[in-house]
Amino acid sequence: AQSVSQHNHHVILSEAASLELGCNYSYGGTVNLFWYVQYPGQHLQLLLKYFSGDPLVKGIKGFEAEFIKSKFSFNLRKPSVQWSDTAEYFCGTVFGGATNKLIFGTGTLLAVQP
C-alpha cells in the first residue's frame, strides 16, 4: 500500500544546530511532495512543495527539501534552527492518479532549546 514514513518522531536540538528530518514514501510512480508545519496551538502551514523540476526545493523560513527519486525520499533541512522553529512537522504525499488525496506521515515533533 502507498504510505509515507517519518523516522524521527521527536527531535531535540540546540539553537543554531542544523536540522534534517527524514521522509520516505512507498510508491514507484509520480508523486507530489509536501512539508507542513504546525506551531503550538496553530493550524497547518505549508513550508514547501515539490511537483516537478529542480529536486532541491526552497520554502519559507529558511527551510529546504531535496527530492531523491532513487531513495524515495524528501528530507527537510535547515542549516541553523531557531527557538521559534519548535513545532510539529508533517511530510505529505499525493500519489499519482486522479484521487488527489494528500497522505501524511506520522509527524516529527521538533523542540529547539535556547
Added chain:
Amino acid sequence: SAVISQKPSRDICQRGTSLTIQCQVDSQVTMMFWYRQQPGQSLTLIATANQGSEATYESGFVIDKFPISRPNLTFSTLTVSNMSPEDSSIYLCSVSEGGVGYTFGSGTRLTVV
C-alpha cells in the same frame, strides 16, 4: 490561496450525540477533504467530499459514522455521529488548489465526555 472557515472551532459534547462541522471556502474548489487529528498523532484522511455525489471514504471510516454533505463547490459538512470519547480529536477541512497545494482550515477541536 483559498481561505477556509470552519465552525465550530471547538465543542464539548455528550457521548451518544452528534455534531455537525461546517467548512466554508471563499472560492469554488473541486476537491475538498476531511481529516482527523487524534491527540498527539498525525492527520488521517477521513474522506473526500465530492460535489453532487456521495463522499469517498478511506479504510476504517464509514458513512454511517461520518456522514458528509457537499451541496456546492464552496461548502461541506462533516457529522460525527453517536459520539464516544474515542472521537475526541481535531477535525480539519482541506481543499486542493492545483499548483498551490493544499490549504487547511483551523480545525474543530472536539471533546466527547
